[in-house]
Amino acid sequence: PLLKPGKILDVLEVAQRNSIDIEYIETNASWYKDEASTKAVLKELKNHGVHTLLISIDPYHKEYIPFWKVKALIRACSEAKMNVFPWLMDFWDDIDAMDDRNTHSLEEYTRLFGQDYPVKLLKRYGLNLKGRALKTYAPMMKRQSFEQILEESKPCKLLSGVYHFHVDLYGSFIPQSCPGFSIQLKELMHGADPDKYRIFNSLESIGIRGFVELAKKEYEYIPKAEYAGKCDLCYDVRNYLVLELGLDLPDLKPEGHYKYI
Numbered sequence: 001p002l003l004k005p006g007k008i009l010d011v012l013e014v015a016q017r018n019s020i021d022i023e024y025i026e027t028n029a030s031w032y033k034d035e036a037s038t039k040a041v042l043k044e045l046k047n048h049g050v051h052t053l054l055i056s057i058d059p060y061h062k063e064y065i066p067f068w069k070v071k072a073l074i075r076a077c078s079e080a081k082m083n084v085f086p087w088l089m090d091f092w093d094d095i096d097a098m099d100d101r102n103t104h105s106l107e108e109y110t111r112l113f114g115q116d117y118p119v120k121l122l123k124r125y126g127l128n129l130k131g132r133a134l135k136t137y138a139p140m141m142k143r144q145s146f147e148q149i150l151e152e153s154k155p156c157k158l159l160s161g162v163y164h165f166h167v168d169l170y171g172s173f174i175p176q177s178c179p180g181f182s183i184q185l186k187e188l189m190h191g192a193d194p195d196k197y198r199i200f201n202s203l204e205s206i207g208i209r210g211f212v213e214l215a216k217k218e219y220e221y222i223p224k225a226e227y228a229g230k231c232d233l234c235y236d237v238r239n240y241l242v243l244e245l246g247l248d249l250p251d252l253k254p255e256g257h258y259k260y261i
């Protein structure tokens with residue numbers, strides 16, 4: 001949200017007008033350029049009622065963002081009297097063992113901390129194995145036959161969980177556990193049409209079996225012999241529909257989620 005601070009300030013103004021308190025803003029510090037411009041942003045945030053930044057600190061982010069930016073942002077927050085919610089300090093020493101001017105791959109951490117580092121990291125972080133995380137870990141996961149996955153199929157009820165969810169810049173509801181799905185929030189408030197959001201509905205009401213049956217029957221999806229679990233199968237079908245067939249399906253959005261992982 002801080003790549004274009006002007007935009008978030010507009011959002012904060014609307015929140016203030018509607019008496020919505022902002023507990024914190026999450027950031028990965030990638031936007032940090034220099035002390036002066038950062039302090040100017042922090043001052044504006046404070047003027048708009050934001051007093052805490054959650055700053056991501058973990059090896060997954062460090063594949064893309066050098067650690068010096070996190071350190072410099074924390075320093076700027078301290079001087080600007082902005083609270084920092086570090087997520088997670090547990091990883092500080094691991095990351096700090098590397099050169100902070102550069103990004104570092106998980107392979108580099110593995111070389112330094114041992115072969116089992118990525119698997120231990122997964123547990124320490126409590127990673128949700130979807131999207132890029134699933135792609136990273138699928139080669140290390142136990143394989144299951146296609147038939148076994150379908151036998152164990154259960155409705156993916158977390159898709160409709162509302163105690164934690166995201167809203168994207170297109171005004172869409174993004175379920176808490178599964179990125180790459182979306183439903184227009186304004187439609188959802190009145191009960192989304194199951195005939196329009198058929199994929200979402202098949203997974204939420206039946207589970208992976210319902211989705212696979214739909215994809216086989218209507219889109220000629222051909223399953224492989226085995227997958228790294230049901231979510232790997234789910235992604236394989238979704239990638240087939242969005243990337244191979246190029247379908248414009250209302251519930252499989254944004255396309256970028258599939259294109260750029």
Ligand code: SF4
Nearest residue numbers: 156178203230231234
């Ligand atoms: S099978 Fe698909 S919808 Fe269900 S939990 Fe896995 S990724 Fe989410």
